[in-house]
Amino acid sequence: MRIIVVFLCQFLWLSSATAQTKQDFNGLWWTEDRSGIIELIVSEQGIEGITRWGEKPDTDRHNPDPQLRSRSLKDITFLWGFSYDAKNNRWFDGQVYDPKNGKTYSAKLELDASGNTLEMRGYIGISLFGRTATFTRVQAQKLPADLKTTSVAN
Template sequence: MTQFTQRARSITLRTVKQVALAGVLLASAVAVIAQTNTPVGTWQTIDDHTGQPKALVQITEDGSGQLSGKVIKGLAANGQPNRCTACTDERKDRPILGMTIISGMKKDGDGWDQGQILDPENGKVYKCKMHLEDDGNKLVVRGYIGVALLGRSQTWVRQQ
């Protein structure tokens, strides 16, 4: 093998490795961007009254593009799984941990709408809409009755 052939092979091998590394980096960047353009992921809820972390909610997407959210960790001080004693549907007296509290959310422009959210503290189910802020690191969740003006919003923080 000539010196020229060895040099060409070395350059080709190095180029292939660089292209492969660039592909891996691009795939990682696309995954991060995709994660920040959707509410799919884990979110820390914040207590309206104390401003302290309250629970972790895992939002997932089903095959039809609808989002739902389940409580995966309660951050209650006593560490005991609270039950939804105020619920009036099939969730009555069931543990809040593992409970689906968001359902039926559909993409609508820059946000998600047409779903429902349960407030386990009072057992009420509200219409729900949500949108992302702060480059996908915050999720503004609004529960309301009738029209969105008659409701309240919470800002949840994305967990990595």
């Protein structure tokens, strides 16, 4: 009986130690190749992702709308429309815009247990047919100098 009680206490402690909320998605994230930083913002309306910094300034040259092809990629919203699954602490049924090809895909977002790694799965139709991008949380001391001076980093 004592073993069951000890096991149950450990299980409850571990469960609470890794419990996450949708607010844990907030923050700045490095792209996979660390050439850019995105910001995830959780609000009452959902979650959105905004590009905040890029190693090389670039334009949205592949956008299907010719009038948007000259806009900067900085500060554009590229993730939107997600629903939150509190039981599994993930966002699903959203959209992701890929500026590398100008296409928009279905997407879902999930955090690892540490809360420092984010996986975004972009797909067409079902998630089986897609690609996963991994983002790493930006530590304050590792912010690029030109991003430290903006209000985003504060």
